[in-house]
Amino acid sequence: MLKPRMIEEKMLLLLRQGKISKWFSGIGQEAISVGVTMALNDDEYILPMHRNLGVFTTRGIPIKRLFAQWQGKASGFTKGRDRSFHFGTQDYKIVGMISHLGPQLGVADGIALAAKLKNKNQVTAVFTGDGGTSEGDFHEALNVASVWQLPVLFCVENNGYGLSTPTSEQYNCKNIADKGLGYGMESHIIDGNNILDVYTRISALIKDIRVNPRPVLIEFKTFRVRGHEEASGTKYVPQELINAWIKKDPLTNFENFLLKEQVLSESIMASMKERIAEEINQHIEIINKEEYVVPNKTKELQDVFKNYKYQEIISGNNLKEIRLVDAISDGLKESMEKHEDLVIMGQDVAEYGGVFKITEGFIEKFGKERVRNTPICESAIVETAMGLSIAGIKSVVEMQFADFVSSGFNPVVNYLAKTHYRWGQNADVVVRMPCGGGIGAGPFHSQTNEAWFTKTPGLKVVYPAFPYDAKGLLITSINDPNPVLFFEHKGLYRRIRQDVPTSYYTLPLGKASIIRSGEAVTIVSYGAGVHWAMDTLNEHSEISADLIDLRTLQPLDIQTIYNSVKKTGKLIILQEDSMFGGIASDISALVAEHCFEFLDAPIKRVASLETPIPFSKQLEDQYLPVERFLLSLKELLAY
Incomplete structure (x- = not known):
């Protein structure tokens, strides 16, 4: 706890000196970050927020890399492309936030689902704040985790304010933990300023979740003694409230406890502080000498997508006349056979076979673990797909109709599209988009909304017109480790027929x-x-x-x-x-x-x-x- 506190104090000094541009303080909340991270194994993923510096230091990330990230230097985790804690690192099993807050909750679902599918007995911990619990993503993610019994620890840091809005104006129940009841989910309230309480209770819970996989909602009662970010100040908070919480400072109280118990001495404490201060100053000096990022247009464009070398697979000579809808079904089926952990998710895709019957019979062949009915929560399912990709599993998400992607628009354009460019994590996701008019389906089932996504760097957009193309391009889209929006015109599903190879084959993207x-x-x-x-x-x-x-x-x-x-x-x-x-x-x-x-x-x-x-x-x-x-x-x- 001491290390992140001292780093923060240094950052506040550098902020005043103009050496960094922004800072979101977690002073007074270190016990939560440190306690939860210590309770997890190092190979278990954790998804922190911008007040969870203790997560990064407890996982042992070199301080110089954090300084480089905050200063926009090339050795930072995003190469100057994003700021503060908006990054992830597979080396330390940390997946950072995006500013929209909510999406990381669904991403945690996906990582936990992957652990469950691989029988890893691992827990995924994800953080949000009291403000984030009002977002739809929070409710969708909890619902999916509960329905699928995913081993996710949902950690809510209730620090009293969402920027300046007090919790009394954010939700109308006594405790955030009460919301777990609505999802049939176990929930607990923990004193977030007591490191012993945090560590011992979270450790016990995590050990139990590994054996009995399930989601658990934790509300940590804590307080933010500084502004939402430093520029916003704390004028909206009564000073007596700040004074009361300062007396509950987790670092000061634990230090006094350890001194009283004679676990620590004043000399040991002084030595610890001196060592950490020396480490901080050494690493700052190293990064201060590092040059700022030198713009390279070629490199910037290359990093939008993960490099993928297309492999041409020639089709066999055995042909069969089939419809467009059959070609898509065959492409999915053969991809499920080739990629043994590929997961299909969507509304009614399992026993029912999807509204267009494209996945009919899949559940008998591949099982419910890989062909998954989802609740009606497009946002959380796209996020779950992102989480699966982080954990190394490909997925195909079916939007029942392309129009409905608007309910999951945020994670598509802000998570799938940007993550590889930001910190090198690809989104190995195909989103199937039944679209188009001509069949009298009206304003909500007929849009051909491809332009929403061709505008967004980081997404690939495929739109076949023939069965032969549909099968080959879908197979390639699934093989491609980047996010693909795959448009399928409903009016062509059963109207267009063509001789299509019965074997597995690919067609290149980007070739008319x-x-x-x-x-x-x-x-x-x-x-x-x-x-x-x-x-x-x-x-x-x-x-x-x-x-x-x-x-x-x-x-x-x-x-x-x-x-x-x-x-x-x-x-x-x-x-x-x-x-x-x-x-x-x-x-x-x-x-x-x-x-x-x-x-x-x-x-x-x-x-x-x-x-x-x-x-x-x-x-x-x-x-x-x-x-x-x-x-x-x-x-x-x-x-």
């Missing part, structure tokens, strides 16, 4: 397919748009066109488009998504920038109306760009 070749115009599309374009060309055989099926939107095969435009001189882009902000806009801009001198006409974009997707057939037909495409194509050809 040229469906037809022509001279007069380049047509670019993906998903259902490819079939609308094909139907148009079939009805108008006089049109000589290159028809390009993008297949993947991120990475985007822009070179194939450039090559075609240089040949035809005209470009029309067809997308089912509404116009503004869609992939067609980016393609149009790229071609205008790089192929302007080859264009013989303005680039045309054709898309759905700028409205939500309506339900009735008449309105949906008007919304979709099918009929408008032919008119725009003719206008372009006549230019």
Whole structure:
């Protein structure tokens, strides 16, 4: 406890000197961090918050690396890409927070699930504060952990305030521990300022959880004697309350106890402080001499994704005519056979086989441990998938409909997408996205929302139009150790048939397919748009066109488009998504920038109306760009 306290005191001095930019103080809460970490084995994961410096020091992380992290130096854990405690390290089995707080709770579920699947008898501990318990992620994570009986220790540091908002304005029950009752979860209240109480009670609980896996909610009663972060101050806290808690300081009281019991002496204490102070000063001096990060654009771009060398697996000659929905099912099934620990998660995916019956029969073949029905909690399940990846297990998450990903948007764009860039941890997750209109499903089951994710660096986006592509690209997406959003058009599921190899094979991401070749115009599309374009060309055989099926939107095969435009001189882009902000806009801009001198006409974009997707057939037909495409194509050809 003394070491993190002394480091913090030094950090407050450096903050005043302008040597660091921000500090979140955990002074007065060291007993929780240290006690919990000491109770865990070193190979058990712990997910701390920004007031848990004691977690990092107790795990033995060299102080110089922490100083480098806080100063944005290259030897820090994020290479200057993130600050404070927003990092993780597999070497010390620590997974740091993101500023959204809640997602790490679901990530802990995933790590604990991996331990349970591997029969490791390990406990995962995760921290949050009293403020974080109001987030939906908290409730989703506790619910999943309880339903699946995961060995997670949910540690809530109740320090009285969420920034400046007192707990009386955050929840309307006596204790946070009371919330465990609603999830059928064991819960305890512990004096977070008593190191002996923390360590002995947590040690006993952890030993029991290893033998009898289950989640446990712990509310640590403590107090934050400094500001939320130093700039915010403590004016909103009554001084008498601060004075009362200062008397309960865990370090001072334990020091006095040890002196009284003659375990320590004044000379031993002085020696300890001198040794720690010397270590702190030595490490600060080392990092102060280290140069700041030298920007390297190539390195920055390379680190967005984990390096993955695509392995081509050629398909066999045995073909079978199947539907798109069957191709996806086969790709999943063969991937489950190849990756023996691959987990599928989603609503109704087990016995029911999913709403589109893609995983029908999977549970009999692979078992309920690997084909898992989930509660309706998209956010926690995406986070669980992230946790599985941290623990070395691949997963596929089925969004029942692509529209529902909005309920899990935060962990997709802020956790899956950013973690490898931030601290080198890949997100080995595929999120399946049944999408698209044309079947009268209305505003909440028909969106084709790929542009939400093509905008976000760190995500790959795949969108096949044919059964052959769907199977090969899905297998590759699962093999790829990076996060992939895999879009599947519901309207094509049972309408499009094709001869597909019955064997396991792969197709590369980032490589478009040229469906037809022509001279007069380049047509670019993906998903259902490819079939609308094909139907148009079939009805108008006089049109000589290159028809390009993008297949993947991120990475985007822009070179194939450039090559075609240089040949035809005209470009029309067809997308089912509404116009503004869609992939067609980016393609149009790229071609205008790089192929302007080859264009013989303005680039045309054709898309759905700028409205939500309506339900009735008449309105949906008007919304979709099918009929408008032919008119725009003719206008372009006549230019």
